Amino acid sequence: MFEYMNFHIAPWGWELSVYFFLIGTAGMAYALATAPVMFGGRFEALRPLQLPGLVLAFVIVLICGPLLIHDLGQPMRFLYPILYFHWTSPLSWGSLFLLMFAACVVLFWWFDRAGNTAPLKPLAIIGSLLGLSMPLYTGNDLMVQTTREVWATPWIPVLFVVLSVTSGAAALAVIGMIRKTDDADASKILHAVMLSGVATTLFLFLGLLLSFLYGSEEMQLGWHILNDQFAMQVWLLTLVVGILAPLALLVRPDIGRRPQILAVAGIASLIGAYAFREVILVAGQLPQLYY
Amino acid sequence: MPIGLQAEPSAGVAGKKRWAMVIDLRRCIGCMACVAACKAEYDVPLGVWRTIVKVKDTGQYPNTKRHFLPRLCNHCDNPPCVRNCPTEATYKHEEGYVLQRYERCIACRTCMAACPYNARHVLPNSRTRVKIGGVVDKCTFCEHRVSNNLVPACVQTCLGRSRIFGDLNDPNSEVHKLVGGMPTVTLKSEKGTKPQVYYIKPAQQIVNQIYSPPESYAAKSDAEAFYRHNKGRQFFGGVL
Amino acid sequence: MNKHFPVSRRGFLKLGGSTAAIAGSLGATRLHAMEQDQGGKDFSPVTGKERQAVPYTCMVCNIEDGGIAYIEDGRIVKLEGNPDHPGNRGKLCAKGNSGFLHVYDPDRIMTPLLRTGKRGESKWKRISYDEATTILASKLREVIDRSIKENDPAIRNEIVFKWGRNRTGGAVHRFMHAMGSNAMVNHTNICESSKKVGLEPSWGPDIESCDWTNTKYALVFGANVLETAYFHNPNAQRLVDGVVGNKAKLVYFDPRMGNTAALADEWFAPYPGTDGAIALAIAQVIMNEKLYDDAFIRTWTNVTPEQLIEHLKPYTPEFAEKESGVPAKDIRRIAREFATTKPATTFSYRGPAKHVYGSYQEAAIHMLNVITGNVEKKGGYCLPRGMNFNQPSPKPPAAKVPSALGAPPQYPLASHAVSTHMPYQIMKGEEKVAVYMTYYDNPVYTYPSSHVWDALLKDEKLIPFYCSFSPYMSETAELADLIIPDTTYLERNDPESMPSDLRPWLGIRQQVIKPLGGTQEWRDTIIQTMHKVDPDGSLGMKQYFAFKNGEEWVRAQFDGIPGLKEDGGYDYLKKHGVWPKYGSVDPVTAKIVDKNGEEVQPEFGLHMKELSAADMDGATIADNGAIKKGGKTIGVRINGKNMAGFGTPSGKIELWKASYVKYGFNPLPVYKRLASRDKKPDELVLTTFKVNVHTQSRTASLKYLAELYHKNPAWINPKTAAARGIKDGDLIRVTSSVGYMVTRAHVTEGIHPDVVAISTACGHSAYGRLAQLKQKEKVAEWALGGDPDIDHNVWWDDKGVHPNSIIKLAVDPIGGSQGWYDTVITVTKAQAGDKYGDVKSSLEVSIKDYEETLRFAYTGDIHKANHKEVQIDWDHLPEPHVGAGH
Ligand SMILES: Nc1nc2c(c(=O)[nH]1)N[C@H]1C(S)=C(S)[C@@H](COP(=O)(O)OP(=O)(O)OC[C@H]3O[C@@H](n4cnc5c(=O)[nH]c(N)nc54)[C@H](O)[C@@H]3O)O[C@H]1N2
Ligand SMILES: Nc1nc2c(c(=O)[nH]1)N[C@H]1C(S)=C(S)[C@@H](COP(=O)(O)OP(=O)(O)OC[C@H]3O[C@@H](n4cnc5c(=O)[nH]c(N)nc54)[C@H](O)[C@@H]3O)O[C@H]1N2
Ligand code: SF4
Ligand code: SF4
């Protein structure tokens, strides 16, 4: 007999890190896109991005539904989390919110096209809250796994929200550049959102690392795994590409607000946001695979 | 009353049965009879396990020792797997079992992520004779046998009589007396799961091997083969 | 990362001690049984329906435990131990639990096959059982006709039957004797024969039955009771009961740390082949320090304490330390503990016996029980208990002419023959074969220098016709001309009895389901064949096979058993699987208890049982007290009492063996230093071992077991590895004088630095697709096929490398045992071009090894040089004659 004769696989794979990334981006893209309706005023500058933002959210929802369903072992039962709703499960709530969020996206778009402006504001508010719930609940999905130390911290949902806010802005910035909607005011808002988002991410990144370093046996193994199998995702993609590079580009507003720079920083932060999620989702499962 | 989101305790509820297992590690000889019996009982496919026995060698020649640690679902009294399941496909039976409703499970693997003991797996569809597949499965404490007044299959065949099974709430039961009278430990008790599989005299090494990946080539190469095999398959999340 | 804390053994013992004390006080409180029933029933987890239960006797390995098969819709879905069985008391080991997979092995042969290509080319034509038995019968008839025509009964010995495992209850002998052939070759000299030959001349039977449960001290040599050995499952249960429940001390000797070493209070790793020195030194301490049982030795043996003290003089603990590496101070201490702790017992299996001169080692260990008077005591070293059943009448008379095949006359003491020599005898033209049949036998995989068997069986001149009865395409079966597949052990009939408990039992195998897909059990094949060999009965052979079928044959074997008929006879066995029922198993103590919860005690002191007047009727008493009747010793008179005694000519334990000295061997146990002990410093000794979840060559195709254990890297000590620049997992080349193999290193602290150990059961080049990890290939048209689990879910990718062809042939000149653990090797990192799994070996070298090993036989030149101490007339040793070893 040798030491191990049985092995386990990590239950959640790339489908979920892609989903977490996309749905967070969609949620915050929706919030930014509907901000003019919600707040008006300074946010009117974002008006040209409303339609692209909605389309983006819509496309992502279209991708995410099948992606999530595909990830199930029993795809035909995808409505069961709602049918057999279990209130202590974030996944049940998430399924419900996802469906409602998708509805908001579609309805907002529909009413907007139909020229019916009355429901837009409530839809913007509700939809944005639901959009916010996307990164929140995906983070909660991990946070409530109290048995996995890497996940079981309230910073995870916070991090996911921050990553999503940045990603939402970044996605709009990229679209803005492509569509040449050169608008200094819009750039200003997106720049401010992205800069504060990336800065906060750096702060959270360092905090999480510290918790690994000072952690229990499981966290120490987590640290080892990060540096072993995920070194590229952690240090290169998340830290350098995803945080430091955008920070450097954005830190001087005069440069950072140029649409091209903003877009480049946006792409870099998007890469980082995905890498960070993959690190947390996948690496977070590994320390106890051998248990 | 459950406090917050914690489960209602099933151990120590008067008038109710609370099935539990005691594993006397002094008596485990690593024969793997339990593993084979459990596989046969449920047509458990290759690559997934309801129960396993971990093996660990320690020390230096000639002061070498070998340790065994049989493992299965702990039928936790505060099961995180049940708490997080979006469909209540997994649930806590009033006699303490944590069970699966196959017809409801969507195989989202939330429960697998929640279980700190790796006690759960996705059942492959390709099985020898039983046609249930593509859902999450785990040890049932042999509910179908126990409710027919039999011990679980792994207990039945245990060569060392290391596995002992019974009703913890019955003051005359052997498990009650063992848990009451012997120093026992449960695994990862700090996780708050309140496991109901109790171990007698575990060696510290084996309890502490909690997060240790295989060290020997023999085990490492098997682990690699296992991951290679699973890599192309659905539900593969692990990266080695 | 995560290094495990090294832990000293002493720390462990302390920990063990303190909890053991708690356990002791708890013992009294463990009055209530586990409340749930232990077994005997089973329900489907899917439908909840109760499953049909049919008892049987296990035969995954050869311990023959009792089982119950559970059947759902005509399919065996699960096996369980038979709770009425006194041996295994309701439990099966991992192999036993997996045994039903034999039935549904997708590569099982489902129809007789006739070779169409060259031998071993795997080209087959499917034929019917009727056609197959016609072919076999005509081949047999040819030989019989030739023997009649030439009026030479010796020709019948050209009909050869070779078996590995034979649990037919005498059916093979009946078949062969009916045809007048004595050419029956077993496998026992690769198994444990020298153990038997170390014991039989001393006290009669070939094995001991230890009362593990009640012992206080178990001294075990090279018997991996918790994983293997006779009687793995029953003994493992009892050993745990003894060590944990009864707080017995377990001291274990094995160059390798298996699971038995892991449970032992003390584990010692002797240099291979030196157990004899250790045992003799222990005996010396016991004798010199007057710790022996004077009365027992004087009353019950054919030696005196004085004689033993004199004989043991050279074997000081210091001498034993020099030979074995086990410290003299430990040997002294163990000797004192063993002699003063009562009751105590030794147990030994292949570790000490499977060496050149293994018989001496076994005899030395056996002696320890005798001098301490632990024989036939509760908690001690007991005689095995079994039950007999006969072949039904009329019985064919034994064949007339003895055969030397596999039983060369140079080994008169090897009462279990020397089957390893068969191919060489045939290749050298000493023996002739016309029809060769094999049953449960796979020498191309299981024998030392196994390539020799491959060469033999491929040679159509030497083996003109070969018929295999194997249900699996083994390394050997694939060389056959005709395969008439047997059924699996769950689909056939056999009588059984094994001394696996101190209470004797009888059991059966029966067809728990109808043989799958029209396959036919071997007995039916034999009945059909014999009806075709002698269609009109004129040869006088047919009368011995007048059974309707296999079941009727076995049923007839149980006719005359006293007491069975009253309980319901054979039908009782069909229903319960085992007879008698002594009581039920107490779930907490595992003792067999009666209705009142009292233990059903086995009988002890069998040798002191007084003979009845009827026994004594017509008996005479010899000078030495032996009670003789009909030319046989039936007991011994001691102090005026007529007692049963032991199965020796004197009725006493004959530590001094007249049979040995007759051929120039030492009548008392001695230690002979082996060539492997004199290896060069850079050389190593290769040993092999069995693992708990496999048996022989037969289980690599059982998916649950293959999943648990599928590869067998070579165990090597870290120091030894480091000295050769070898790291864990490195590709290495293991070279013996016969050849080399390329495998991987398993660097482990659990092995003697001079030893490399490679397990059996892996590295198949045949035996179905799973065993060879070719499960993605298409299933053969003659096979059962169809297990989606195997098709899709096999995750491991290493099948191991089998060492047998580089293992040197070398046998014990006394017991005839193959010296499995005597091969000297070198180990290096693999060379350029070496591939994992490469094995090369030389036929010429093996033939030389054969000649070399004959030199150790009593007729050989080395024999006398090795036995200078034996005072006999060396010029007039008895002439070798064929049949002596049978
Ligand atoms: N699981 C399982 N059980 C079995 C079988 C099986 O194949 N598998 N086969 C059955 C059969 S046929 C048999 S014959 C028995 C065999 O049963 P055992 O004799 O117990 O088994 P082996 O593994 O052949 O050898 C026992 C031990 O001897 C050690 N050894 C090697 N050389 C020496 C030596 O010089 N001195 C000492 N003291 N030890 C040494 C080996 O390391 C090994 O651990 O098991 C029976 N039971
Ligand atoms: N290196 C090394 N080699 C060893 C040993 C060792 O310790 N080390 N141990 C030795 C020992 S102890 C033993 S006992 C031998 C055993 O060696 P063998 O007796 O040769 O081997 P088995 O595996 O028992 O059986 C062999 C064949 O029986 C056939 N068979 C399987 N099932 C059935 C069936 O139901 N009916 C029939 N008719 N045939 C069937 C298959 O063809 C199988 O290959 O191996 C020995 N070989
Ligand atoms: S996989 Fe099945 S049992 Fe597990 S959480 Fe999802 S639905 Fe529940
Ligand atoms: S061991 Fe795991 S699967 Fe079993 S009840 Fe506890 S958390 Fe759930």
Ligand code: SF4
């Ligand atoms: S209790 Fe039943 S399901 Fe659980 S490990 Fe034991 S045999 Fe398997």
Ligand code: SF4
């Ligand atoms: S059956 Fe019992 S003794 Fe054997 S490995 Fe399992 S728990 Fe240990």
Ligand code: SF4
């Ligand atoms: S030891 Fe295991 S395989 Fe051998 S007869 Fe007993 S149960 Fe069967």
Ligand SMILES: [Mo]
């Ligand atoms: Mo054997």
